[in-house]
Amino acid sequence: MSxxxxxxxxxxxxxxxxxxAVKPDSDREFLAQAGVGDLLLGAILKMVEARSDDPVGFLAxxxxxLASVTDGGTAECGDEEPQNSGPNSAxxxxxxxxxRALWHLRLAHHSQRSAFSNNVRVAYDLLDVxxxxxxxxxxxxxxxxxxxxxxMGAGGxxxxxxxxxxxxxxxxxxxxxxASTSAPLLQRLCCQDHEAVPYDVFRYSVLTxxxxxxxxxxxxxxxxxxxCSDEGPVSRALCLTVLGTxxxxxxxSQGCDANRSxxxxxKSNNTKARRYLQASARISPHNLAQAMVGAQTRGxxxxxxxxxxxxxxxxxxxxRVKLVS
Amino acid sequence: xxxxxxxxxxxxxxxxxxxxxxxxxxxTQLLEHREEYTQFGLVxxxxxxxxxVKNSNHVLFREFSYIRATQHNRASFIRVFxxxxxxxxxxxxxxxxxxxxxxxxxxxxxxxxxxVQSAARMVLMDDATDCLMSFSDFIYAFQLxxxxxxxxxxxxxxxxxxxxGKSPNTVIVPTSTSVExxxxxxxxxxxxxxxxxxDGVETSTLSQCVEVLCDRFKSSHPSRSCMKEILEQTDKxxxxxxxxxxxxxxxxxxSIGALPSKAEVLIDPEMDQELDKLIAQISVSPSSNSSGSxxxxxxxxQRRASPRRNIHHRRRMEVESDGSTEETDxxxx
Numbered sequence: 317m318s319x320x321x322x323x324x325x326x327x328x329x330x331x332x333x334x335x336x337a338v339k340p341d342s343d344r345e346f347l348a349q350a351g352v353g354d355l356l357l358g359a360i361l362k363m364v365e366a367r368s369d370d371p372v373g374f375l376a377x378x379x380x381x382l383a384s385v386t387d388g389g390t391a392e393c394g395d396e397e398p399q400n401s402g403p404n405s406a407x408x409x410x411x412x413x414x415x416r417a418l419w420h421l422r423l424a425h426h427s428q429r430s431a432f433s434n435n436v437r438v439a440y441d442l443l444d445v446x447x448x449x450x451x452x453x454x455x456x457x458x459x460x461x462x463x464x465x466x467x468m469g470a471g472g473x474x475x476x477x478x479x480x481x482x483x484x485x486x487x488x489x490x491x492x493x494x495a496s497t498s499a500p501l502l503q504r505l506c507c508q509d510h511e512a513v514p515y516d517v518f519r520y521s522v523l524t525x526x527x528x529x530x531x532x533x534x535x536x537x538x539x540x541x542x543x544c545s546d547e548g549p550v551s552r553a554l555c556l557t558v559l560g561t562x563x564x565x566x567x568x569s570q571g572c573d574a575n576r577s578x579x580x581x582x583k584s585n586n587t588k589a590r591r592y593l594q595a596s597a598r599i600s601p602h603n604l605a606q607a608m609v610g611a612q613t614r615g616x617x618x619x620x621x622x623x624x625x626x627x628x629x630x631x632x633x634x635x636r637v638k639l640v641s
Numbered sequence: 642x643x644x645x646x647x648x649x650x651x652x653x654x655x656x657x658x659x660x661x662x663x664x665x666x667x668x669t670q671l672l673e674h675r676e677e678y679t680q681f682g683l684v685x686x687x688x689x690x691x692x693x694v695k696n697s698n699h700v701l702f703r704e705f706s707y708i709r710a711t712q713h714n715r716a717s718f719i720r721v722f723x724x725x726x727x728x729x730x731x732x733x734x735x736x737x738x739x740x741x742x743x744x745x746x747x748x749x750x751x752x753x754x755x756x757v758q759s760a761a762r763m764v765l766m767d768d769a770t771d772c773l774m775s776f777s778d779f780i781y782a783f784q785l786x787x788x789x790x791x792x793x794x795x796x797x798x799x800x801x802x803x804x805x806g807k808s809p810n811t812v813i814v815p816t817s818t819s820v821e822x823x824x825x826x827x828x829x830x831x832x833x834x835x836x837x838x839x840d841g842v843e844t845s846t847l848s849q850c851v852e853v854l855c856d857r858f859k860s861s862h863p864s865r866s867c868m869k870e871i872l873e874q875t876d877k878x879x880x881x882x883x884x885x886x887x888x889x890x891x892x893x894x895x896s897i898g899a900l901p902s903k904a905e906v907l908i909d910p911e912m913d914q915e916l917d918k919l920i921a922q923i924s925v926s927p928s929s930n931s932s933g934s935x936x937x938x939x940x941x942x943q944r945r946a947s948p949r950r951n952i953h954h955r956r957r958m959e960v961e962s963d964g965s966t967e968e969t970d971x972x973x974x
Contacts, residue, residue, distance in 0.1 A: 343672045350683055352671075359687075364651045364662065371658035372713070377697040380689035388686055635642055 319537045366423050381419045384412055393525050414479060417424075417442045418486050426526040436519050441482065443475045474512030481506050490531020492536075497630045501528055504637050517640055524637055528630075535629035539622050555620040555628075563632050565595040584593075659711050663694055666707065697721070705751045712788065712861060716899040719784045721748060723900055730776030730907040737773055741783075759793070760786040763884045777906050785863070785888040788897050791863040792854065793884065799850045800880045803842040841879035844872040863893050 347353065359378055368374040383430050417638035424431035434534035474481075484505060505521045538558060597603065620628075655661060668691045671678050678686045693699040697717035700708050708718045726744055729736065736744075738761040745752040752835060762772050763782040786793060790967060855862050871886045887893055891902055900906060 346672065346675060347668070348915070350679070352668065352683060353685060356668075359665075360655070363658075367649070367654060370695075371654075371660050372663065372691060373695045375660065375663075376688065376691035379684055379691055383682070383684045383688045386682070585824070617927060 353640065356629075362423075366457075368422070377419055377422070381416060390522060410479065414482060414486070421483075421522060421526075422490070426530075428524055432523075432526075433519070436522055437515075439476060439483075440515055440518050443479050448635050474514050475508040475518055475582065476509070477511040477513060478509040480513045480518060480521070481509075484521055487525040488529060490528065491533070493529050493532045494626075497524075497532060498528070499627055500630070501525070501634050501637060503534070504634060505640050507640060520585065520638075521640065528633060531633050532626060532630060535626055536622070538562075538629075541626045552620045555625050558604065559625070559628050559632065561604055561607050562629060566632055566636060657900055659713070663691070667691075689874060701748060703749065705749055705753060708749055709787070715788050716897055718749070719780075719899040721782070723780060723906070727776065727909050728912060730780075731909065731912075733775075735773035735775055736779075737771060741774070741779055755902070756786055756790065757783070760792055763881055763888060766881045766885065777903060780900065780906065781888040781894065781903070782885065784897060785884065785899060787892070788899075789861065789863055792858050795854055795858075797880060799854065800842060800847070800974070803846060803850070814887075832921070841877045844878050846882070847878065848872045863887055863890075864896060867892050880927060969972065 359375055362378060363371055363374050418441045419436045420442070423435050426432045481502065482504055485495075485498070488502070489495065501524070505524065507517070539555075576636060667687060670690070671683075694713075697713075697720055698933060699719045700714050701721055708714050722745065723749060729744075738757055739797075741761075742752065742754055742757040745757065760779065760783040761774065763786065764778045765772050851868050851872070852865070855865050855868075867890050868887065871883065871890070889903070894900055894902065901908070908957070
């Protein structure tokens with residue numbers, strides 16, 4: 317907000333109102349001239365389409381993204397100059413690209429496969445800019461989502477390793493995963509700073525992080541359900557049982573390497589479907605309840621707090637993540 | 642959860658998000674200050690407006706009707722009040738009702754007295770609202786009163802009806818007095834009226850009424866389980882003591898999400914840092930008193946400050962979403 321104050325105080329002494337010579341009389345005229353209606357309509361449509369959990373946050377990001385595109389429009393055209401004029405402006409430009417890529421990645425949930433894939437493509441092209449590419453794959457005036465990034469993407473050599481790692485870190489933290497929990501996952505997925513990350517790897521890692529964030533959130537909710545709020549940490553036996561059921565479910569669905577998701581082989585899709593059904597049966601409320609009842613009658617002493625539970629659940633997931641070589 | 646929320650129809654999603662309210666306010670503000678805001682572009686204006694809503698910086702110096710319009714606004718205001726005035730708690734000063742109200746009016750010019758009075762009654766457990774209150778007592782009561790204002794108002798009506806001897810079946814609709822009069826012939830409780838007025842009402846009865854109110858208020862009520870838990874602890878309860886217990890309940894505090902727990906409510910890491918800096922300057926300055934023990938003492942305080950500062954910094958990262966509002970108090974003039 318201090319930015320806004322600085323601008324306000326800078327604008328007032330300068331005194332010259334930009335633009336219109338004649339101030340419109342009525343409010344409606346002013347709004348119509350300024351194009352407020354279209355702007356807001358576009359924003360609302362995007363918001364309803366995305367159905368984010370945080371609608372206000374979504375709008376904030378949307379407008380910020382739009383603002384940086386329109387502000388940065390002039391900067392983008394002269395792409396080569398800022399790159400040469402020192403590390404600061406190049407760093408800022410990169411940060412801007414990262415923000416925009418993240419914004420794209422947040423638009424669709426990973427379960428909306430085609431929309432999500434398109435957004436990953438756009439984000440990859442954005443980050444793939446290696447100097448003279450100009451505006452990689454993004455229409456000015458806001459994203460319309462999928463543009464075929466093929467020809468532009470091929471020009472770059474791949475996303476820089478450092479940028480790639482940053483993207484993953486932001487995805488995890490925005491997904492509500494604390495840094496300590498996501499660190500082991502990122503270790504498996506990370507690349508060296510100087511390496512160029514190809515599209516396949518980028519897509520795989522982004523998907524994994526998105527699924528991981530969901531998984532951790534579910535684990536947190538699971539813990540909250542199991543734990544009665546005022547009784548403090550939950551008994552270890554109960555937690556171990558719940559974790560055991562989670563593990564079984566993961567193992568069952570792992571059968572055909574669920575992480576390699578987009579091969580459209582119909583036979584393997586059927587097998588996958590069956591395994592997912594089996595897995596979901598294992599963590600069905602009935603099954604879980606049975607396991608929990610069993611746990612309460614026997615079991616080791618001591619309690620497990622939320623953090624430990626989360627870490628244990630994370631471990632189960634991460635063990636199944638392919639190492640990126 | 643967004644894939645599950647796709648089942649929610651668009652209109653409902655829009656309504657629940659209260660985005661239209663904020664858009665409405667944004668455009669109204671824009672029209673009122675159009676010369677200022679069009680200087681640096683409309684898109685940037687909306688970006689900053691919604692960013693400030695997201696970061697809970699949007700309620701400062703706004704009118705009360707804006708503050709009470711959404712739960713998010715209420716929580717943001719409580720938080721701003723806490724951040725602005727927690728120093729008072731640290732100094733140990735006790736303030737009166739009117740003094741707290743003055744503080745509130747610094748942040749919101751038309752903040753109503755009634756709400757502050759209700760909060761004070763909660764803390765002081767009776768009508769002696771000229772007594773002094775500590776900051777931490779006041780702020781939790783204030784939070785409950787502001788955040789769940791409508792629910793508590795209905796609850797008060799229900800309570801007064803129960804106190805007056807009406808059977809629980811008649812008090813379910815507090816606004817419908819004709820229904821109550823018709824049914825007041827129904828058999829009364831076995832306890833006498835006098836006892837009731839002193840000790841309060843039967844908790845089991847109140848519990849039933851609370852259930853009904855919760856159904857009506859949907860999500861803007863304190864957690865059912867917390868309220869049940871409190872009511873189960875005694876046979877009888879008075880309105881103020883019930884509310885006071887609610888205000889001190891940690892789960893309710895967490896579900897509102899505006900304030901830290903009571904143990905941390907007075908912690909102010911930014912002020913600590915400022916003080917540490919001052920201390921450092923004093924101890925390093927060549928013109929300071931050269932008595933070894935004094936300097937040593939100050940240096941030790943500085944050393945002791947560092948691990949505390951780290952802990953506070955970590956807690957602050959968890960507790961606070963945005964670290965820049967300390968400046969706005971003085972610079973927003």
